[in-house]
Each structure stands twice: as C-alpha cells, then as structure tokens.
Amino acid sequence: MKSAPFDYVRPRTVAEASALLAQAGVNAAAIAGGQSLVPMLNLRVAQVDLLVDLSRLDELKAVGETSENLQIGALTTHAAIEDGMIPDPFGGLMRRVASTISYRAVRNYGTIGGSIALADPAADWTGCLIALGAVVRIGGRNGAREQAVEDFVQGTYSTSLGPGEVILGFDVPRSDAPLRCGFAKVARKSGAFANSIAYVVVQGRGGLVTVVLAAAAPRPIVLAGAARHLASGVDSEDALRAAVADDLKTYLPDADPYETRLHISTVVRAARDMRTQT
Amino acid sequence: MKITVELNGAKVVHDVEPRETLADFVRDRCGLTATHLGCEHGACGACTVVVDGQVTRSCLVLAVMCDGRSIDTLEGLRNNPAMEVLRKHFHECHGLQCGFCTPGMLIMARDILQRLPGPDANTVRHELSGQICRCTGYTGIVKAIVAAGQELARDTPNG
Amino acid sequence: MHGPSGKVSVGEIAFIANVRQDKLPTGMEPLLEAIGTYEPTISGGVFAYGTHAVVVAVDPDSGVVELLDYVVAEDCGTMINPMIVDGQVQGGIAQGIGTALYEEIPYDELGQPLATTFGDYMVPCAPEIPDVRLAHLISPATATEYGVKGLGEGGAIAPPAAIANAVADAFRSIRASFNETPLTPRRVSEAVDAARHTKDAAA
Numbered sequence: 001m002k003s004a005p006f007d008y009v010r011p012r013t014v015a016e017a018s019a020l021l022a023q024a025g026v027n028a029a030a031i032a033g034g035q036s037l038v039p040m041l042n043l044r045v046a047q048v049d050l051l052v053d054l055s056r057l058d059e060l061k062a063v064g065e066t067s068e069n070l071q072i073g074a075l076t077t078h079a080a081i082e083d084g085m086i087p088d089p090f091g092g093l094m095r096r097v098a099s100t101i102s103y104r105a106v107r108n109y110g111t112i113g114g115s116i117a118l119a120d121p122a123a124d125w126t127g128c129l130i131a132l133g134a135v136v137r138i139g140g141r142n143g144a145r146e147q148a149v150e151d152f153v154q155g156t157y158s159t160s161l162g163p164g165e166v167i168l169g170f171d172v173p174r175s176d177a178p179l180r181c182g183f184a185k186v187a188r189k190s191g192a193f194a195n196s197i198a199y200v201v202v203q204g205r206g207g208l209v210t211v212v213l214a215a216a217a218p219r220p221i222v223l224a225g226a227a228r229h230l231a232s233g234v235d236s237e238d239a240l241r242a243a244v245a246d247d248l249k250t251y252l253p254d255a256d257p258y259e260t261r262l263h264i265s266t267v268v269r270a271a272r273d274m275r276t277q278t
Numbered sequence: 279m280k281i282t283v284e285l286n287g288a289k290v291v292h293d294v295e296p297r298e299t300l301a302d303f304v305r306d307r308c309g310l311t312a313t314h315l316g317c318e319h320g321a322c323g324a325c326t327v328v329v330d331g332q333v334t335r336s337c338l339v340l341a342v343m344c345d346g347r348s349i350d351t352l353e354g355l356r357n358n359p360a361m362e363v364l365r366k367h368f369h370e371c372h373g374l375q376c377g378f379c380t381p382g383m384l385i386m387a388r389d390i391l392q393r394l395p396g397p398d399a400n401t402v403r404h405e406l407s408g409q410i411c412r413c414t415g416y417t418g419i420v421k422a423i424v425a426a427g428q429e430l431a432r433d434t435p436n437g
Numbered sequence: 438m439h440g441p442s443g444k445v446s447v448g449e450i451a452f453i454a455n456v457r458q459d460k461l462p463t464g465m466e467p468l469l470e471a472i473g474t475y476e477p478t479i480s481g482g483v484f485a486y487g488t489h490a491v492v493v494a495v496d497p498d499s500g501v502v503e504l505l506d507y508v509v510a511e512d513c514g515t516m517i518n519p520m521i522v523d524g525q526v527q528g529g530i531a532q533g534i535g536t537a538l539y540e541e542i543p544y545d546e547l548g549q550p551l552a553t554t555f556g557d558y559m560v561p562c563a564p565e566i567p568d569v570r571l572a573h574l575i576s577p578a579t580a581t582e583y584g585v586k587g588l589g590e591g592g593a594i595a596p597p598a599a600i601a602n603a604v605a606d607a608f609r610s611i612r613a614s615f616n617e618t619p620l621t622p623r624r625v626s627e628a629v630d631a632a633r634h635t636k637d638a639a640a
Contacts (some may be wrong), residue, residue, distance in 0.1 A: 001318040008279065008342050009295035031343075037320040038299070038338045043554065051296065053343060079332075103408025104389070106320060108332040109339065186499050186622065188563040189539060190407040191558070195622070196499070256621050258500070258628065265498035319450040321555030372524045399568060406563035410555070415527030415592075 003041035010053040014060070014139045014166055020052045022164025028233060030054050030074055030166060033109035036118050047248050059139075060113065060168060065089075069174055070210070074113025074167040082107060089174050090132055092278050093181035097128045103191045113167040119153045119219070121192040124185075127214030130222065131181075131199035134172040138175070140165040156219040177204025182274025184266045185215075196262050199268035202230065211270075216252060216263050223247040226267055237268055244268070281345040286310075286354025294341045301325045301336035303344075304351050312352035312381045316410065323409035326382040327351050330382035333389040352381045360388050364426045373422035375413040383409055387423045399424050479580035486574075487591035489530075489599035493609050500626030502538055502604060504567045509595075512574040514586035522588060523571055527580040529568045529592020537597040539565065541619050611636050 003017070005083040011017040020213035028050040031037050040046035054060060060075040061224045063086045070087055080086060088094045101107055101124050115125040116136060129136075136152045138145050141164050150171070152160050182200040187193060194215040201210045209231040214220040229243035244264045248255055255263070282291045292307050301318075304310045304327065311335055316322035320338040327336045328350040355361045364387050366422060367373065373403070374380045383406075390397060390405045402423045403416070411419060440446050451469060453460045458467040477483070492506040509526060516522045539559035543551045552558040577584025601615045604625060613632035617624055 002302075003297040005297055006283060008340070010342075010345075031340075034340065034343065035320065035335075035338050038340065039556075040298070042337070044320055051340075055343060102320075103323070104325055104405065105323065105333040105386070105408070106333045106338070186501060188559050188621070190404070190562060192559065202406070237337065258626050261498045261626055261630070262500070262622070265496065317555045319554055319556065322560075339603060356573060372520045375524055375528060403563040403566075410560050410562060412532070412560070413528040414524055415529070415531035415569070416566050417527040417568065418524060421567070 001042050004044060004047050006041075006048050008048045008053065009050065010056060012057075013059055014168070017052050017054055017057065017166055018139065018164040020050070020140050021094075021166070023050075026050050028052055030117070032060075032111045032114040032117075033077065034114075035106045035110040036114070043059075054166065060166075062169065063087075067174065069171045071169055071171055072112060072126060073169045075111050076169075078102075078107035078110050078112070078115075079104065081112070089179075090172070090201075091179050091181045093132070093179075093183060093199075094128065096183055097124050098187055100124065101191075113168065116149065116153065116170075117161060117167050119155070119157055119159050120193075120196075121156050121218050122197075122203035122215040124194070124197065124214070127199050127212045128183075129170060129172065129222050131201045131210050131212040132172050133210070134170045135240040136170055137160075137168040138165050139168045144168065146171075148240055150220075150222065153219050158218075168254060175203045175207075177207050179203055180274050180277045182270040182272065182277065184273055186262060186266055196259075196266040196268040198263070200230065200262075200267070200270045200274040202274055207231075211267060213252075213263055216255070216259070220231075221251045223251070223267065225250075226271075230271060236267065237271075240268055240271060279342050281342055283344055283346070284348040286350055292341075293312070296340065296342050298341045299337050300327065300329070300334070300339045300341050300344055300349070302334060303341035305351070306427075307341075310351045310353050314381055315383075316377055316378070321408070321410070322379070323382040323386060324379050326385045328385060328389075333386060335420060352385060355385070355388070358388070360391060360430060363420065363429050364388060364391075367426040367429070368419070368423040368436075371422035371425060372418040373414065374418070377409040381418055383411065387419075387426065390423060391427050391430060396427045397424065404426070463552075467491065475582060477581045483489075483578040483586045484505060485511060485516070485580055485586045485588050485591045487511045487526075487595060489595040491596075491599045491603045491604040493600065493607060495604055495625060495629075497608070497629040498626060500619055500624065500629070502600070502622075502624030502625060504534070505574075505601070507567045507569045508572070509569060509592065510574060511591055512576050512586070513588040513591070514576060514578045514581070515584040516573065516575065517585060522573070525589040526571055526592040527569055529589050530569050530596055531561060533593045533596030534566060534600070535559075535561045536593070537600040537622075538619050541621070586633040608632060 026049050029048040030052050032054050061073040065072040065087050068138050077099045078101045102216040112125050115123050134149045135146050136149050180202045185194050185197045197214040199212045209227040211223040211226040212220050225247040229240050241264050244267045248260055280293050304313050314324040316324035318337045320335045325336040330347050386409050399420050402420045452471045488510045490508045494503040539561050578586045597618045604615050611632040613628045616626050
C-alpha cells in the first residue's frame with residue numbers, strides 16, 4: 001500500500017506546470033487535492049515518474065460571478081462548495097451535490113477541476129456540470145481554449161485534455177428564468193462510489209429541461225426523451241418512466257433489467273426532488 | 279526533499295521522499311503514533327489529522343504537499359478544551375471498545391462540533407460517514423459527541 | 438489491612454508493589470497480579486438469548502433497504518458491567534447489519550477476489566446503523582459463577598434473519614423470497630421482480 005517512487009515538483013505558474021507536464025519521455029501527472037490520485041498511487045493502479053503539484057497555483061483558485069455566468073476556479077474544493085463559500089445560483093444544487101461526495105475530510109481536499117480531469121464514471125461533478133451546461137476553460141502551451149464539459153469528458157478516465165494542458169476553471173451559465181434543480185443518487189453506502197446519479201434542471205416554467213444520468217456508463221448520458229416529457233408539462237410519473245425506459249434503450253442498450261429499473265427510479269426521484277424546489 | 283511544517287505547535291524540518299504520505303511522516307519520522315493507519319486508501323478515517331484547521335486523511339496527502347503547513351495530530355490536541363470535553367464523554371458514554379478508530383473519531387468529532395455546534399444524533403451520524411468502527415456499533419460514539427456538543431454549547435452560548 | 442502486628446493501607450501496599458519494590462518482603466514478586474481460572478459445573482457453554490425486531494423501508498426499483506427502527510431484547514444472565522453489555526450488543530448488531538446488507542467478498546469466474554479494499558468491501562458506517570433500542574432480561578445461569586452467560590454473539594448473528602424477514606414481509610402479497618445475504622440493492626430488486634413475474638404468469 002505504498003506508492004512506487006516518483007519525483008515531485010511544485011510549479012509557480014500555470015505556464016511552468018504546462019511545460020513540466022508536457023516533457024517528452026516523462027510520465028507526468030498533475031495533482032490537485034490528490035484524493036483519487038494518492039490512493040491510486042498507493043494501490044499502484046497508477047504509476048508516475050513525476051508529480052506536478054498544482055495545489056498552490058492562485059491562477060486556478062479564482063471564483064467570480066457575472067450576469068451571464070458563474071466562474072469556478074479548478075482548485076475549488078467540494079467542501080468550499082458544500083459550505084456555500086462560492087455563489088450557487090442554481091437553486092442550491094451544487095451545495096447539495098458537494099455534500100454527498102465521499103467524506104468531509106476528502107471534500108476538504110478534492111477539487112472540482114480534479115474531479116472533471118479524472119473523469120471517473122461514478123464522479124458527481126461531471127453529470128452535474130453537464131446538466132448545468134458548463135464550459136471548461138483549459139490552459140496549455142498554445143494558449144487557452146474552452147469546451148463544453150459534455151464534450152470534454154469522453155469516457156472512463158478519458159478527456160480531451162492534451163499533453164501539457166491544465167484545467168483552469170469552469171463557466172457555468174446563469175439562466176434568466178429561475179432554475180429548479182433535482183438530484184438523486186444511489187450508492188452502496190454513504191460516501192461510496194455511486195451506482196446511479198440523476199440530475200434534472202428546469203429553467204423557469206415551461207422552459208428548457210435537461211436530464212442527465214451519471215454513474216451508468218463510461219460518461220454521463222443526456223436523456224432527451226425524459227427531458228421532452230418533463231418539458232411537456234404532463235404530470236405523469238408513469239409517462240416519465242416510459243420516457244426514461246425509451247432513452248435507456250437508445251443510450252444504454254446493454255443495461256440489464258436491474259440497471260434499467262435502478263436508473264429509471266433515480267431519474268423519477270430526481271424529477272420529484274426538482275418539483276419540491278421552489 | 280526538505281520540508282518544514284509546524285507540527286503540534288513546533289517547527290519541524292525533515293527530509294522526506296516525495297511518495298511519503300503525511301501519515302507515514304507523522305508516525306515514522308516524528309514518532310507520533312496516535313495517528314492510526316487502518317486502510318491506507320482513505321476509506322476508514324483512522325488516520326484523520328488536522329492540517330491548517332481542516333480535517334485531513336493523512337494517508338491521502340503527501341508530506342511534501344504539506345510543506346509550510348500547520349499540522350495537529352491527536353497528541354497536539356491533548357490540552358485542547360473541546361478535546362478534553364470530548365474525551366470525558368467518550369469515557370462516560372462508552373465511546374470506544376478496542377480503541378483503534380478512536381483517534382480519528384475524536385479528531386472528526388471536534389471538527390463536527392466546530393462546524394455544526396450542538397448537533398443532534400442524526401447530524402452526528404451523517405457527519406461520521408467514512409469513519410469506520412468495527413466494535414462499538416457507533417452508538418456510544420454518537421452519544422458522546424452529542425453530549426459533548428451540548429456541554430460545549432452550554433459553556434459558550436454565543437458560539 | 439489489619440494484622441496481629443499492626444495495619445497497612447491498600448494504597449501503601451499498591452505503592453510498594455509497584456514503585457518501592459525494595460520494601461517488599463524477600464522473595465515476593467513485584468506488581469499486584471492475580472490469575473484464577475475455574476470451570477463451570479456444566480462446561481458445554483452457556484448462551485445468551487436474544488430477540489431482534491426491525492422495521493424496514495424498501496424501494497423495490499432501486500432495491501435500497503433502509504432500517505427505520507431496530508429493537509433487541511437480550512438475556513445474558515447477570516450483567517457484571519451493564520455499559521459493556523450494551524456496547525457488546527450494539528457492536529454485534531452493527532456487524533450483523535453489515536452481514537445482512539453490505540459485506541461480501543465475491544470472486545469472479547477466474548477466482549479473482551473482487552472486494553480487496555474498503556472501496557469494494559462495504560463496512561457500514563454510522564449513517565448505516567440505526568440507534569438500536571435495547572431491553573435486558575436477567576435470568577442468571579445456574580451453571581456459572583455469578584450467573585453470567587456468553588454475550589455479543591447474539592447481536593451479530595440475528596440481524597440477517599431479522600432484516601431478511603422484514604424485507605420479505607414488505608413483499609408478502611407477492612411472496613417474494615430473499616434467500617441470499619448480503620441483501621444488496623440488486624438482489625432485493627431482482628427478487629421483487631422475479632416474484633412479480635411469477636405472479637403475473639399465474640394470473
């Protein structure tokens with residue numbers, strides 16, 4: 001349970017970090033909170049030559065708010081979000097999601113940027129940020145770029161992050177209409193990796209609806225049929241179940257009957273949760 | 279790599295390997311064995327310490343990443359007022375049997391009472407998520423933290 | 438201690454035995470220690486009795502089981518230290534709940550163990566364990582010193598049966614049966630689904 005040896009460096013700027021991460025022939029990894037990477041190193045499911053410590057880069061800590069969006073620095077911890085240290089103009093969804101991630105001591109270190117960069121299929125933030133339509137800001141040797149989180153996360157532990165690229169932060173769009181957000185999660189026990197997570201985001205009455213299912217596949221799935229049903233205003237849980245079942249046939253054709261029941265129930269609970277939000 | 283930390287109030291300088299966890303640093307380099315190692319992958323909570331005021335799984339943090347930080351282990355909290363109250367109630371409520379999880383439980387308990395003063399039993403149970411105890415069934419631990427929270431809230435009515 | 442030639446306090450004896458061992462009578466071992474054993478007249482073992490009752494909520498789709506209330510009545514004979522009796526029973530119940538709902542070491546078809554860390558092997562934490570209510574009956578054992586009986590096993594052994602029966606009772610109308618522990622969400626949901634299909638086929 002001890003990691004293999006590696007070198008460690010603590011760059012002072014993002015540019016320096018990018019250069020270190022992009023060195024040819026060096027298996028380098030970025031570390032922020034380390035709450036996933038350190039156990040992976042200890043269990044030796046991950047092995048690196050060089051660990052590049054991003055945790056003290058102020059460039060990655062900025063949080064700001066404009067009329068259009070909320071900007072969240074990559075190093076923002078789950079605990080900071082849980083405690084309301086950053087604005088949450090999404091009906092408290094981000095605070096609630098943060099509070100269910102692992103355990104408090106882990107939330108004190110784990111960061112939203114690290115979570116998205118790792119792209120664990122059972123992660124909480126990937127689905128949440130996709131549901132909120134967030135964009136990830138990425139810095140690298142060739143300047144900065146932006147990408148929708150939905151496109152950035154490509155599969156199990158797989159993102160579009162190139163050599164030397166670092167997540168700077170996220171822009172989460174604000175809605176003119178008040179948001180109503182619902183969320184439901186099933187895990188084997190408190191703080192364990194989830195087996196199913198559903199997010200429902202509704203913009204105003206009769207506005208845009210987004211439904212995202214996470215922890216079900218290598219990357220979160222956007223459920224178009226369920227969203228159409230919820231947007232139709234028809235208040236029928238049976239019809240919602242049928243819509244989710246159709247979505248799952250399309251997006252998750254290999255799901256077994258239990259997985260299908262589980263994911264339908266998570267989406268239904270998330271929709272109920274959304275209706276209880278004012 | 280040379281690191282400098284404030285460990286239980288005293289400045290400590292040590293050479294460490296980059297792969298060395300904070301848990302191994304405090305136990306093996308500094309001889310502070312109140313910090314227990316149960317699982318070494320962040321699932322049991324026995325190794326919980328305080329870094330810059332925040333509860334931390336010392337098995338999930340590298341010692342090099344704590345360079346310049348302030349670390350409190352259970353040894354350093356011996357005379358902490360909240361910890362004295364907690365120890366008394368852990369004793370009175372049978373909050374430990376074998377004692378292996380107790381250092382992590384005490385540090386987590388103090389953190390809970392700092393963040394959520396005077397918590398009820400349900401809050402304490404929820405906040406203790408991720409702290410494994412194999413022999414008490416948690417009942418005595420939860421009771422002790424609730425009782426300590428009530429005593430501390432009485433003594434400092436304005437928080 | 439009073440004797441024919443004077444008296445000495447227990448404190449003094451303890452002090453000499455532990456600290457001023459030079460003052461001990463010649464040939465006397467330091468420290469105060471006594472070891473005694475005995476065998477009860479019936480040495481096959483005496484057992485505690487216990488009854489467990491549990492109220493559960495089950496989601497048939499996700500298969501998640503929640504424990505709403507848990508009561509135990511236990512008879513371990515004479516209780517020497519009631520606080521330790523409670524602690525042993527409470528701790529046993531938590532382990533039994535682990536057996537009933539969470540803990541398992543599955544293997545794949547090649548014999549690879551699939552639960553080798555606490556990330557895979559689910560040990561219940563405080564949120565998973567309800568505040569168990571305990572009642573004690575005291576029927577002293579006739580075969581042992583002080584009437585004591587065994588203790589602790591009673592807490593650990595009964596929860597799988599009590600919880601599985603409670604879950605089965607929740608689905609008695611469709612006669613779903615729950616015959617494998619731990620009652621993982623998948624197993625519970627699949628048992629309910631199988632019973633629903635059987636009922637539909639019979640209808």
